Amino acid sequence: xxxxxxxxxxxxxxxxxxxxxxxxxxxxxxxxxxxxxxxxxxxxxxxxxxxxxxxxxxxxxxxxxxxxxxxxxxxxxxxxxxxxxxxxxxxxxxxxxxxxxxxxxxxxxxxxxxxxxxxx
Amino acid sequence: xxxxxxxxxxxxxxxxxxxxxxxxxxxxxxxxxxxxxxxxxxxxxxxxxxxxxxxxxxxxxxxxxxxxxxxxxxxxxxxxxxxxxxxxxxxxxxxxxxxxxxxxxxxxxxxxxxxxxxxxxxxxxxxxxxxxxxxxxxxxxxxxxxxxxxxxxxxxxxxxxxxxxxxxxxxxxxxxxxxxxxxxxxxxxxxxxxxxxxxxxxxxxxxxxxxxxxxxxxxxxxxxxxxxxxxxxxxxxxxxxxxxxxxxxxxxxxxxxxxxxxxxxxxxxxxxxxxxxxxxxxxxxxxxxxxxxxxxxxxxxxxxxxxxxxxxxxxxxxxxxxxxxxxxxxxxxxxxxxxxxxxxxxxxxxxxxxxxxxxxxxxxxxxxxxxxxxxxxxxxxxxxxxxxxxxxxxxxxxxxxxxxxxxx
Numbered sequence: 001x002x003x004x005x006x007x008x009x010x011x012x013x014x015x016x017x018x019x020x021x022x023x024x025x026x027x028x029x030x031x032x033x034x035x036x037x038x039x040x041x042x043x044x045x046x047x048x049x050x051x052x053x054x055x056x057x058x059x060x061x062x063x064x065x066x067x068x069x070x071x072x073x074x075x076x077x078x079x080x081x082x083x084x085x086x087x088x089x090x091x092x093x094x095x096x097x098x099x100x101x102x103x104x105x106x107x108x109x110x111x112x113x114x115x116x117x118x119x120x
Numbered sequence: 121x122x123x124x125x126x127x128x129x130x131x132x133x134x135x136x137x138x139x140x141x142x143x144x145x146x147x148x149x150x151x152x153x154x155x156x157x158x159x160x161x162x163x164x165x166x167x168x169x170x171x172x173x174x175x176x177x178x179x180x181x182x183x184x185x186x187x188x189x190x191x192x193x194x195x196x197x198x199x200x201x202x203x204x205x206x207x208x209x210x211x212x213x214x215x216x217x218x219x220x221x222x223x224x225x226x227x228x229x230x231x232x233x234x235x236x237x238x239x240x241x242x243x244x245x246x247x248x249x250x251x252x253x254x255x256x257x258x259x260x261x262x263x264x265x266x267x268x269x270x271x272x273x274x275x276x277x278x279x280x281x282x283x284x285x286x287x288x289x290x291x292x293x294x295x296x297x298x299x300x301x302x303x304x305x306x307x308x309x310x311x312x313x314x315x316x317x318x319x320x321x322x323x324x325x326x327x328x329x330x331x332x333x334x335x336x337x338x339x340x341x342x343x344x345x346x347x348x349x350x351x352x353x354x355x356x357x358x359x360x361x362x363x364x365x366x367x368x369x370x371x372x373x374x375x376x377x378x379x380x381x382x383x384x385x386x387x388x389x390x391x392x393x394x395x396x397x398x399x400x401x402x403x404x405x406x407x408x409x410x411x412x413x414x415x416x417x418x419x420x421x422x423x424x425x426x427x428x429x430x431x432x433x434x435x436x437x438x439x440x441x442x443x444x445x446x447x448x449x450x451x452x453x454x455x456x457x458x459x460x461x462x463x464x465x466x467x468x469x470x471x472x473x474x475x476x477x478x479x480x481x482x483x484x485x486x487x488x489x490x491x492x493x494x495x496x497x498x499x500x501x502x503x504x505x506x507x508x509x510x511x512x513x514x515x516x517x518x519x520x521x522x523x524x525x526x527x528x
Binding site for chain 2: 026027030031033034035036037038039041042043092093096097098100101103106
């Protein structure tokens with residue numbers, strides 16, 4: 001069964017990506033590289049990506065057949081989607097176990113959701 | 121232990137005694153818990169303020185009976201359980217009024233929770249909930265399970281106890297050892313897995329360590345002659361003794377071998393040692409006594425200034441021959457690496473099938489360390505990455521990152 005792990009980080013978490021503090025920066029990147037490797041080596045990795053920060057986001061809405069294009073993310077919340085992994089594991093318990101290992105910054109939230117299966 | 125914790129333990133003990141008493145008569149654990157839930161919460165609020173009442177069970181029962189009658193009127197309890205629950209409550213009331221000592225049937229409840237008819241994965245959550253009154257959300261968080269799913273698993277298990285009429289009685293002598301193993305296993309699982317003997321290993325589920333020790337003490341109170349009960353409690357107390365030494369003042373991970381022994385709790389170590397000595401006198405060795413003896417050997421460093429790795433490796437041999445789990449095999453290899461050399465340790469690790477360690481962090485932490493000592497830099501770095509990726513704790517990730525060999 002495929003599960004998607006959605007990583008929501010606050011601004012402090014996003015700042016770690018290019019913080020001038022070299023040790024903290026390396027811990028952040030090194031942590032995610034090691035985690036991705038652990039997923040691959042365990043044979044459960046399906047897909048994943050890190051997303052650039054929300055100022056780079058563009059949101060497109062369709063209203064009454066008209067397109068509205070807007071700068072910024074879909075919702076203006078304290079935590080923002082920073083990346084995701086799709087993993088293939090037996091059940092939700094296993095997915096939560098992998099979610100607990102995501103080296104996201106303190107204050108982050110990981111949302112775990114089963115992927116939708118096509119009907120039939 | 122502060123006053124509040126002591127009172128919480130008294131509340132939990134009286135609650136557990138009443139749940140056991142009512143459930144043993146109605147066979148309906150869920151209904152007994154339901155009837156007592158409000159009284160339990162009220163006691164947790166009131167007693168720290170007012171002090172513990174003279175007969176705590178009577179206080180809880182008076183509060184609970186009102187709810188029980190009310191629930192019966194509204195058909196909220198299982199129809200079959202209602203008359204027997206009310207009768208049990210009346211019986212309990214009479215016992216309390218005639219000033220008899222209130223019977224403690226929590227041992228029967230522990231054996232019911234770890235009954236072979238119940239899914240082994242639910243044994244521990246069931247004990248934590250029925251005996252100590254922990255809520256499903258707290259248990260779910262400790263075991264990393266969705267709260268709704270944990271609630272369902274617990275309800276299913278309680279329905280099974282009621283519908284399959286699982287007996288509230290102590291196992292017969294012929295069954296006792298086997299049934300006791302299940303009870304010990306469930307308490308051990310509440311304490312947490314993870315092998316501290318391996319530098320850089322992730323300890324898991326330890327947020328329930330205090331509750332596990334409480335269950336261990338309860339079991340010892342009711343089975344004072346079983347050496348493995350003493351062994352398990354000694355093991356947990358030895359590990360608990362090191363609580364303050366596992367992190368430095370600035371939050372860094374400190375491996376067991378580098379912990380400041382002055383920060384270890386002497387009273388807990390002393391209590392553990394006494395229990396272990398008493399257990400050994402029974403002359404029936406078992407896995408928990410062996411595990412406690414391993415921790416006792418580590419504790420010896422506080423007296424002698426050195427760790428006796430030869431003894432630890434030998435104790436692990438005994439443990440592996442009795443209970444060859446992955447944790448024991450990894451712990452044995454870690455001890456061999458210190459007692460002898462990394463290459464011998466590495467070859468002892470090879471008995472573990474690769475598929476069983478794909479996501480077992482302590483294995484990779486040890487493999488990384490051994491490969492580094494054997495001069496296999498690239499393979500070691502690879503294993504370090506894997507161990508870091510499998511760690512849940514940022515302090516541990518930082519420690520392992522610092523241990524990584526410099527690439528040539």
